[in-house]
Amino acid sequence: xxxxxxxxxxxxxxxxxxxxxxxxxxxxxxxxxxxxxxxxxxxxxxxxxxxxxxxxxxxxxxxxxxxxxxxxxxxxxxxxxxxxxxxxxxxxxxxxxxxxxxxxxxxxxxxxxxxxxxxxxxxxxxxxxxxxxxxxxxxxxxxxxxxxxxxxxxxxxxxxxxxxxxxxxxxxxxxxxxxxxxxxxxxxxxxxxxxxxxxxxxxxxxxxxxxxxxxxxxxxxxxxx
Amino acid sequence: xxxxxxxxxxxxxxxxxxxxxxxxxxxxxxxxxxxxxxxxxxxxxxxxxxxxxxxxxxxxxxxxxxxxxxxxxxxxxxxxxxxxxxxxxxxxxxxxxxxxxxxxxxxxxxxxxxxxxxxxxxxxxxxxxxxxxxxxxxxxxxxxxxxxxxxxxxxxxxxxxxxxxxxxxxxxxxxxxxxxxxxxxxxxxxxxxxxxxxxxxxxxxxxxxxxxxxxxxxxxxxxxxxxxxxxxxxxxxxxxxxxxxxxxxxxxxxxxxxxxxxxxxxxxxxxxxxxxxxxxxxxxxxxxxxxxxxxxxxxxxxxxxxxxxxxxxxxxxxxxxxxxxxxxxxxxxxxxxxxxxxxxxxxxxxxxxxxxxxxxxxxxxxxxxxxxxxxxxxxxxxxxxxxxxxxxxx
Numbered sequence: 001x002x003x004x005x006x007x008x009x010x011x012x013x014x015x016x017x018x019x020x021x022x023x024x025x026x027x028x029x030x031x032x033x034x035x036x037x038x039x040x041x042x043x044x045x046x047x048x049x050x051x052x053x054x055x056x057x058x059x060x061x062x063x064x065x066x067x068x069x070x071x072x073x074x075x076x077x078x079x080x081x082x083x084x085x086x087x088x089x090x091x092x093x094x095x096x097x098x099x100x101x102x103x104x105x106x107x108x109x110x111x112x113x114x115x116x117x118x119x120x121x122x123x124x125x126x127x128x129x130x131x132x133x134x135x136x137x138x139x140x141x142x143x144x145x146x147x148x149x150x151x152x153x154x155x156x157x158x159x160x161x162x163x164x165x166x167x168x169x170x171x172x173x174x175x176x177x178x179x180x181x182x183x184x185x186x187x188x189x190x191x192x193x194x195x196x197x198x199x200x201x202x203x204x205x206x207x208x209x210x211x212x213x214x215x216x217x218x219x220x221x222x223x224x225x
Numbered sequence: 226x227x228x229x230x231x232x233x234x235x236x237x238x239x240x241x242x243x244x245x246x247x248x249x250x251x252x253x254x255x256x257x258x259x260x261x262x263x264x265x266x267x268x269x270x271x272x273x274x275x276x277x278x279x280x281x282x283x284x285x286x287x288x289x290x291x292x293x294x295x296x297x298x299x300x301x302x303x304x305x306x307x308x309x310x311x312x313x314x315x316x317x318x319x320x321x322x323x324x325x326x327x328x329x330x331x332x333x334x335x336x337x338x339x340x341x342x343x344x345x346x347x348x349x350x351x352x353x354x355x356x357x358x359x360x361x362x363x364x365x366x367x368x369x370x371x372x373x374x375x376x377x378x379x380x381x382x383x384x385x386x387x388x389x390x391x392x393x394x395x396x397x398x399x400x401x402x403x404x405x406x407x408x409x410x411x412x413x414x415x416x417x418x419x420x421x422x423x424x425x426x427x428x429x430x431x432x433x434x435x436x437x438x439x440x441x442x443x444x445x446x447x448x449x450x451x452x453x454x455x456x457x458x459x460x461x462x463x464x465x466x467x468x469x470x471x472x473x474x475x476x477x478x479x480x481x482x483x484x485x486x487x488x489x490x491x492x493x494x495x496x497x498x499x500x501x502x503x504x505x506x507x508x509x510x511x512x513x514x515x516x517x518x519x520x521x522x523x524x525x526x527x528x529x530x531x532x533x534x535x536x537x538x539x540x541x542x543x544x545x546x547x548x549x550x551x552x553x554x555x556x557x558x559x560x561x562x563x564x565x566x567x568x569x570x571x572x573x574x575x576x577x578x579x580x581x582x583x584x585x586x587x588x589x590x591x592x593x594x595x596x597x598x599x600x601x602x603x604x605x606x607x608x609x610x611x612x613x614x615x616x617x618x619x
Contacts, residue, residue, distance in 0.1 A: 002601030009545040013287040017544075026289045 041157060044124035046104045047113050049146045056147035058086065061121035064097040068113035068122055076106035077113065100143035104130065120164045126156045234523045237264070238350050261353045265342050272532070273494045274304035280540045287544035311487035319382060319480050326380035330373050331481065331488035337369035338495035344420045345502045348512045348525035352421055359420040360412060363503055364405055367458070370496055371397045374467070374477050377489070381480035389476025392551065393467035396457055399558040400464075404454035404500075406566035407447045410573040411438055411507040420503075424511030433517045437510040442590040443573040446597070448508040450566050452535075455500035457558070459493060461539060463546035466554060501535040502528075561600050568596045 020026045030037055047068075051059035064081040080099035087093055113122050125148070132138025154161040232239065241260045248256045278293065278301060285292025293300035318327055344359035346352040356362050371394060378390020415423040429436045438444035457464035468476040478489045505511055509531050512524035519527075549557070572589045579585040 002597070002604070006546065010541060013541060013545045016289055017283065017286045017541075020286045020289050027291060028289060029291050031291070 039126055039156075041159060043126045043156075044111060045109050045128050046107055046125050046130075047102055047111075047122050047146070048125040048148045049100065049143060050121055050123055050150055050153050051147050052150050054149075056144070056149070059149075060096060060143070060147060061119050062097050062100065063094045063119055063121070064100075065095075065118070067116050067118070071112050071116045073110060073112065074106050074108050076103040076108075077101070078103075097143055100146060101140060102146060103140045105135070105139040120168060123153055123157070123160075230521045230523075234349060236523075237348070237525070258353075265347070265353060266339060269339075269342065269495055269498055270491065272498060272529075273491055274308075276494060276498075276536055277307065278303045279536070280543070283537070283540045284544045287541075308487070311484055314483035316483040316485060317480075321382040322480060323380040323382070326376050327480070328485075330377035330380060331478075331485045331492065333376065334370060334373035334492040335488050335495070337366055337373060338492040338499065340366045340369075341496075341499040342502075345499065346421050346424050346506060346511050347528050348523065351512075351525060355419060355421045358418045360408060360418045360423075363420070363499075364401075364408075367496075367499070368401065370458075370492070371401075373492075377481070378477035381477075383480050385473045385475075386477050386479045389467045389469070389473050389479065392469075392473075393460065393477055395551075396460075396464060396466055396554060396558075399555060400454045400457035400562070403450050403558065403562035403566045404458060406563070406570065407450040407454065408503070408507050409566075409570055410443050410447045413570070413573050413577065414438060414441075420506050420511075424506055424513065427510040428513040430517035435510050435513055435515060435517070437508065437513075439508045439510075441576065442586065442593050443569050443576055444508055446565065446569045446572070446593050448504065450562055450569065451504050451507065452538075454562065455497070455504060456539065456542065457554075458500055459497035461497060462543035463549050464554065465548055466551060469548060471548075497539065498532065498536070501532055501539070504535065505531045556604060561604050565596060565600055569593065 016026070050061050052061065053059035064079055066079050066081065069075075069077045069079045078099065078101040079097050082096045082098040085093040085095055109124070111124055114124055130139070150161070150165070154165070241257070244260060245253055245257055281303070282292035282294075282300065293303040296302040296306045318324060341363050343353045344356055344362050374393045374397070375390045378386045378388075378393070381387075411423060412418060415426045417423060417426075427435065427437050434440070439448050456462075460467050473479070478486060481489060505528065512528040514520045514522060514524075514527050572593050575592070576585055576589050579588065
């Protein structure tokens with residue numbers, strides 16, 4: 001009959017209309033600022049710098065190798081390498097970024113910086129409510145704004161951070177063992193040198209113990225990477 | 226009716242006469258006109274504001290959404306926010322547009338939309354002008370909308386707006402005919418072109434039942450035809466071909482922005498209210514109560530209650546039906562609505578000349594039902610479309 005489909009359609013919309021008042025399950029809208037959906041683990045938007053320990057200044061994993069700066073497709077990373085070295089989380093002397101800026105208004109969230117970083121120092125954040133009226137103050141982030149603790153990283157990406165932590169711990173243990181073995185070997189060599197020629201000249205023996213720790217450290221770095 | 230209730234029913238009339246008492250005699254005609262016009266000019270745009278929020282919330286619920294719920298309590302201040310937004314927007318006029326006509330189109334449309342309210346009886350003794358050719362006035366002014374639509378589409382000097390305007394003209398002229406023919410039966414029954422007389426004819430009761438023209442076979446058919454044609458006249462879904470967001474973006478008012486756009490929007494809704502008000506006047510007894518024991522409720526309340534019911538029906542239909550294709554639209558107008566409304570006039574004539582009783586009901590109902598079925602069969606034929614092959618394409 002003419003109009004049968006129209007009546008069916010009207011009944012369907014009426015059911016939806018009244019159903020949405022009775023059954024909250026029907027309403028799929030999430031009222032954003034008040035209600036939030038849990039973020040999925042693969043969420044990512046802008047990079048941040050991971051630091052170990054409590055203080056971001058010494059704990060920053062970044063060694064200012066500048067690979068991410070070179071790889072960044074939109075060139076939103078700017079790094080100034082430090083002149084001096086200071087011990088990193090493992091206690092080894094490294095360069096550190098004197099300046100590390102990311103312009104997140106230029107960043108395209110491609111994650112290439114994360115993938116090329118050999119030190120697991122740069123990771124992707126999940127913070128997205130960053131709108132600002134101040135173009136440079138609000139969106140050009142310096143290293144203090146970028147630095148976030150490893151605990152935070154574990155919180156936002158637990159699986160990924162767990163894997164990174166395990167790998168880092170293993171590498172650190174290996175490096176420590178290698179350093180110990182090297183130190184032991186050097187000490188043995190030094191001892192042998194000192195013992196065998198009893199009447200050895202004094203100037204030859206004195207620099208040896210002073211120099212031994214340095215080669216041990218470099219070899220450790222070589223193994224880590 | 227007791228005295229107090231009569232006073233409540235006539236409160237606006239009483240207030241008007243009381244205010245007129247303060248005006249010197251020479252100024253009384255003009256002040257009387259102003260006092261009648263101003264409430265209408267305030268009330269119906271207010272109704273427009275309420276309708277926009279009702280519509281958005283209703284459509285939202287039909288699609289299992291919340292609809293606007295941020296501005297004010299449950300989103301009731303949304304029309305205010307929309308108004309402020311459209312007022313503060315830049316008014317862009319295309320460089321190649323016919324500046325004068327482009328400016329005049331929304332003005333003409335709003336004026337036409339407001340003018341038709343002159344003959345709408347809002348309550349007992351509440352009509353701006355009781356013209357003895359009120360129905361004729363309504364349809365004559367209603368046709369001005371078509372003119373302004375084409376003015377807007379043509380003067381914008383844009384492909385989309387011209388397409389929209391051409392669709393609008395084709396559609397509105399096609400549906401104007403069933404609209405007028407559907408109301409002819411009412412004029413035949415009432416024997417008058419005055420809207421006030423038409424309502425007065427329907428304001429009586431048999432037992433508790435009112436004498437609305439809806440409760441006759443030709444009244445039902447006439448009402449349905451009138452409402453379908455009114456939907457098409459006001460360019461609403463499923464007859465929103467002239468706007469067709471998905472095809473020609475906004476149709477004839479695509480080149481309008483800011484407050485002119487808001488004026489088109491306002492005029493469109495005012496046109497919808499006016500045709501709904503006319504449907505109420507013709508078929509639903511205007512301001513008269515639906516049952517004899519409810520006559521103590523003021524007449525203007527019943528008018529606005531009926532108007533809101535029809536608006537809700539419009540929203541419901543908009544939330545349900547998809548847009549028609551142009552050929553479906555035209556076939557429906559010329560092959561179904563027009564013949565049916567002509568047969569309906571014949572039916573009303575038979576009704577008039579037969580003695581009252583069940584025989585009359587049976588004969589007229591049979592005639593109309595039969596023609597309805599036969600015409601819908603005719604509408605179903607020739608529906609097959611074939612894949613077009615182009616002989617010289619390859």
